[in-house]
Each structure stands twice: as C-alpha cells, then as structure tokens.
Amino acid sequence: MKYQKIPEATIRRLSRYSRCLEEMEEKGEKVVSSAQLANKCIVNAAQVRKDLAYFGEFGIRGVGYYVRDLLNNIKKILGSNKEWRMALIGVGNLGSSLLAYKDFLKQNYTIVAAFDIDPPKVIGRVSEKLGKPVEVFHINRIKEVTKERKIEIGLIATPPSEAQSVANLLVEAEVRGILNFAPAQITVPEGFVVKDVFFTIILDNLAYLLSN
Amino acid sequence: MKYQKIPEATIRRLSRYSRCLEEMEEKGEKVVSSAQLANKCIVNAAQVRKDLAYFGEFGIRGVGYYVRDLLNNIKKILGSNKEWRMALIGVGNLGSSLLAYKDFLKQNYTIVAAFDIDPPKVIGRVSEKLGKPVEVFHINRIKEVTKERKIEIGLIATPPSEAQSVANLLVEAEVRGILNFAPAQITVPEGFVVKDVFFTIILDNLAYLLSN
Numbered sequence: 001m002k003y004q005k006i007p008e009a010t011i012r013r014l015s016r017y018s019r020c021l022e023e024m025e026e027k028g029e030k031v032v033s034s035a036q037l038a039n040k041c042i043v044n045a046a047q048v049r050k051d052l053a054y055f056g057e058f059g060i061r062g063v064g065y066y067v068r069d070l071l072n073n074i075k076k077i078l079g080s081n082k083e084w085r086m087a088l089i090g091v092g093n094l095g096s097s098l099l100a101y102k103d104f105l106k107q108n109y110t111i112v113a114a115f116d117i118d119p120p121k122v123i124g125r126v127s128e129k130l131g132k133p134v135e136v137f138h139i140n141r142i143k144e145v146t147k148e149r150k151i152e153i154g155l156i157a158t159p160p161s162e163a164q165s166v167a168n169l170l171v172e173a174e175v176r177g178i179l180n181f182a183p184a185q186i187t188v189p190e191g192f193v194v195k196d197v198f199f200t201i202i203l204d205n206l207a208y209l210l211s212n
Numbered sequence: 213m214k215y216q217k218i219p220e221a222t223i224r225r226l227s228r229y230s231r232c233l234e235e236m237e238e239k240g241e242k243v244v245s246s247a248q249l250a251n252k253c254i255v256n257a258a259q260v261r262k263d264l265a266y267f268g269e270f271g272i273r274g275v276g277y278y279v280r281d282l283l284n285n286i287k288k289i290l291g292s293n294k295e296w297r298m299a300l301i302g303v304g305n306l307g308s309s310l311l312a313y314k315d316f317l318k319q320n321y322t323i324v325a326a327f328d329i330d331p332p333k334v335i336g337r338v339s340e341k342l343g344k345p346v347e348v349f350h351i352n353r354i355k356e357v358t359k360e361r362k363i364e365i366g367l368i369a370t371p372p373s374e375a376q377s378v379a380n381l382l383v384e385a386e387v388r389g390i391l392n393f394a395p396a397q398i399t400v401p402e403g404f405v406v407k408d409v410f411f412t413i414i415l416d417n418l419a420y421l422l423s424n
Contacts, residue, residue, distance in 0.1 A: 008417070015416035016397075042397055078416050079423025093309040098411075100305040103372075103395040107412040153418065160315075177418045179411070183315040185232075185254055193421045195414050199310075199391070200319040202407050204227035204290050205220070206365065206389045209405045211291025 006077075010051045014074050016041050017048070021071040033064035080108065087151045087175065088114040089166050090158035091136055094181055098157060099134055112149045115139045139166075143173040153177040160184035167194070218289075222263045226286050228253050229260070233283040245276035292320065299363045299387065300326040301378050302370035303348055306393055310367060311346055324361045327351045351378075355385040365389040372396035379406070 020040045024032060034052065038045040052059065052070075059065050075081035086104075088095055088111050098104075099111060114136040137145055146154075154170040156163050156178060163182035170178055171188055178194045180186055188194055232252045236244060246264065250257040264271065264282075271277050287293035298316075300307055300323050310316075311323060326348040349357050358366075366382040368375050368390060375394035382390055383400055390406045392398055400406055 011417055011420050012413060015410075015413040018416070019395075019413075020397075040397075042399060077420070079419040080416050084415070084419055093312040097305040097309040101411065103410075103412050104415075107415070109412060109415050152422065153415070177422045179415060179418060183231075185228075185252075187254060193418060195418045197409065197411065197414060198227075198315075199313065199409065200315050200321060201224060201227040201231075202409060203296070203316075203319070203321050203365070203391060204230070204292050205223055206391060206405060206407045207291040207296055208223050208289070210364065210389045 006054050010054060011078070013041070013043060013047070013051050014078055015080075016043070017051070018071055018074045018078065018080065021067055021074070024067050025071060029067055031060075031064050032067050032070070034059075036064070083108045083110055084153055084177075085110055085112045085149060085151045086153040086155055087112070087142070087146055087149075087170075088134070088155045088157060089116075089139065089142070089170075090156060090162070090182070091116040091118075092157065092159075095155075095157035098155060098181075109153070111155070112151060113137060113145050115142050115145075139169070142169050146170075146173045146175050151175055153179060155179045155181065156186075157181045218266050222266065223290070225253070225255060225259070225263050226290055227292075228255070229263070230283055230286045230290065230292065233279055233286070236279050237283060241279050243276050244279050244282070246271075248276070295320045295322055296365055296389075297322055297324045297361060297363045298365040298367055299324070299354070299358055299361075299382075300346070300367045300369060301328075301351065301354070301382075302368065302374070302394070303328045303330075304369065304371075307367075307369035310369060310393075321365070323367070324363060325349060325357050327354050327357075351381070354381050358382075358385045358387050363387055365391060367391045367393065368398075369393045 017037060020037060034048045035045040038048040072081065086109055088098055091114050095114070099114065104111065111134050114134050115138070116136055117139050152175060154175045156166050158166055160182045163180060163184040164186045167178060167186040167188055171192055176192050178188065178192065180194055180196045183198050183200065186194055229249060232249060246260045247257045250260040284293065298321055300310055303326050307326070311326065316323065323346050326346050328348055329351050364387065366387045368378050370378055372394045375392060375396040376398045379390060379398040379400055383404055388404050390400065390404070392406055392408045395410050395412065398406055
C-alpha cells in the first residue's frame with residue numbers, strides 16, 4: 001500500500017467512508033460496491049473508486065469490497081484503528097460539552113484528563129457526564145499528567161487569548177497533536193500538528209455559498 | 213471583481229485573512245503587505261497574493277493593501293458583511309455551549325431562536341448565558357418562528373438520529389443554510405447548503421498526520 005502523499009481531501013473522505021462502513025457493519029452487511037458506498041456517503045462513485053485506488057488491491061472484481069476488510073484497511077491507513085488518548089484544556093461551556101461528546105468514545109478518541117486554571121473546576125474534581133468520569137487538574141500539572149497518562153492529543157477549548165500559551169505547554173509536554181477550538185491562530189514547532197475547528201470560518205464558507 | 217469559481221480552499225483562507233485583518237484594524241494598523249498578512253495568518257506570501265488576485269485590483273503597488281479596504285472587500289466577497297440570523301436546534305450540552313459561543317456574535321452570526329423537543333427546555337424559556345437571551349421554542353413551532361424572525365441558517369446540534377428529520381423541517385421552513393454538528397450525514401434538495409462540523413472526522417485527519 002502507498003501511504004505517501006495522499007491528498008487531504010481524500011483523507012477526509014476516507015473518514016466518511018469509515019463511518020458509512022461502520023453503519024453497514026452494524027447492520028450485518030458483508031459486501032459493498034463502490035456505487036453503494038458512494039450513494040451512502042453522498043459522494044460520486046468515480047470519486048470513491050479514485051480514493052480507494054490509492055491503497056490498491058482490496059476490492060473484488062465484479063463484487064465490490066468486503067465491508068469489514070475495507071473498514072479495517074481504511075482505519076489502519078488513517079491511524080484510527082487504535083485508541084487515541086486526549087487531554088481537554090479549558091472546562092468552560094464548550095469544554096464541558098466536549099467531555100460529554102459521545103462520538104469521541106464511539107470512535108476511540110478518549111479524553112483521559114482535563115485541565116483548567118479556574119479553581120472551582122479543579123483539584124481533582126470529576127466530571128460524571130455520561131458516566132465517564134474525567135479528572136480535572138490545575139493547568140500547572142499538565143506536563144506530569146499528560147506524560148503519566150500517555151496523552152497524544154490536546155483539545156484546546158480555552159478563551160482565544162490563552163490558546164497560544166496552552167499550545168506552548170502542550171509542546172513542552174510533547175503532546176504532538178492539537179485540536180484547537182479556540183478562535184485564535186496558534187503556531188507550533190515542526191513535528192507537531194494543529195487542526196483548527198473554527199465555527200465562524202465554516203459559517204463564512206456557508207455565508208459565501210448562500211450569497212453567491 | 214470575479215466572483216465565480218473561487219476554490220473552496222481560497223474561501224477558507226479569505227476568512228482567515230479577514231480575522232487577521234480585523235486584529236490589525238483593532239490595533240490601528242492602516243496598511244499591510246502580502247508578506248505581513250501571510251506571516252500573521254501562517255500562510256505563505258505567494259499563496260496570499262494568489263488568493264487576493266481573484267479579486268483584482270485592491271492592492272497598491274510597492275505598498276500593499278489598506279487594511280480596512282481589504283477587510284471590507286473580503287467581507288463583501290464572503291457575504292460576511294451583514295448579520296446572519298441563525299436558529300439553534302437541540303439545546304443539549306453542545307447546543308448550550310453554542311448559545312454561549314462568543315465568536316458568533318463577534319462575527320455577526322446571531323442565534324435569534326432555539327428549538328428543542330424536550331419539554332423542560334422549551335415553552336419560551338430564555339437562555340441568559342452571556343447576557344444574550346435566546347428564546348427556546350418547541351420544535352413544532354420552527355416553521356412559524358424561523359419565518360417571523362427571518363432566519364437564514366440552522367445549527368443542528370441534536371443527537372445524530374434526529375439530524376435528518378430536523379434538516380427536513382429546516383428545508384420545509386426554507387432555511388437555506390445548515391451547519392450540522394450532529395455526527396450523521398444529512399441530505400438536502402438543490403438550492404440548500406449543508407456544512408458539517410464533525411469533530412471525529414477532523415480527529416481522524418489529525419490521527420493520520422500523527423501516524424504517518
């Protein structure tokens with residue numbers, strides 16, 4: 001399999017295919033054609049075939065794909081076939097809703113610790129939302145706790161003014177992946193990866209499409 | 213100015229430029245070169261020049277761009293130079309955090325009504341978060357209220373199982389834009405636009421980059 005130079009748009013579609021395939025697997029479906037997968041994922045069939053062609057040979061000519069095999073292969077490619085241990089930084093409104101976000105657990109992304117600077121939220125308080133207790137620590141323990149709990153991804157849900165300094169702490173703690181919900185640009189050294197989730201940037205895109 | 217066929221990636225970068233330009237304007241900066249803008253937005257300068265070239269002539273040779281003019285022009289292009297009136301559907305954990313999301317107001321995206329099916333949350337209850345009261349209605353009033361309040365965008369923050377039926381209600385109410393936070397694929401007829409905010413799909417992308 002070729003792992004290199006896969007376009008980012010393909011990677012995003014692979015995630016979507018994996019969600020569709022999971023639903024099919026849950027329903028007991030064994031085999032899927034590229035046309036069926038395309039239809040389910042609302043992508044055109046040629047695009048599906050092109051995306052899957054990056055990874056070569058797991059289709060069966062004239063039949064399609066084995067659902068479970070294709071799903072496993074896509075997850076292996078994405079690196080989503082393992083548990084990713086995450087830290088949440090910022091237990092405000094948005095942060096609290098992330099602690100309760102069911103799709104993280106379903107997809108094997110687990111928040112194993114949370115951090116805040118605000119005293120009432122810290123000192124070992126436990127979030128019991130969804131029966132999934134997450135300990136909330138003072139931010140000054142981030143380096144020690146992320147190391148101890150083998151955390152690889154940090155979710156930043158602080159006010160924008162704090163986002164860069166939190167990112168710096170994560171870099172210092174060698175947490176290599178950051179999902180940034182705070183509406184502020186942050187920079188990290190090479191070897192670290194940031195993805196932003198800026199709701200108003202996506203709304204700008206929607207506004208553009210509605211206006212034109 | 214050419215408004216047509218601008219690539220989606222350019223549109224996303226234009227939003228980022230507008231955020232950077234706003235910060236510059238707040239600091240009283242009058243003029244910016246493409247290199248300075250690139251540096252601030254963490255994009256390369258050639259990319260900035262290429263993106264802005266879609267819109268022709270608002271640079272000044274040897275100087276750069278007037279901050280306010282460039283900002284206004286970009287906002288006009290994006291359609292973000294007006295207030296967009298939004299409805300929130302689903303006042304659970306995530307929905308409540310969206311009611312309190314400060315960047316919406318800052319960027320002129322205003323939630324003017326919320327809807328839910330869960331009795332304790334409805335019957336005209338008012339969310340007072342951030343001093344911005346938003347009335348919460350029963351979902352069965354969506355058509356009447358969205359029309360009355362001239363709502364153009366719906367934010368779906370329901371459980372995934374309800375997302376499509378809520379999208380259908382929004383379509384019926386002629387709310388043309390949907391920002392979908394529920395981790396479920398939804399379809400809408402032509403003339404309507406859906407953008408998804410799927411946190412775990414973005415995490416898959418991050419996982420891929422961390423694994424490869």
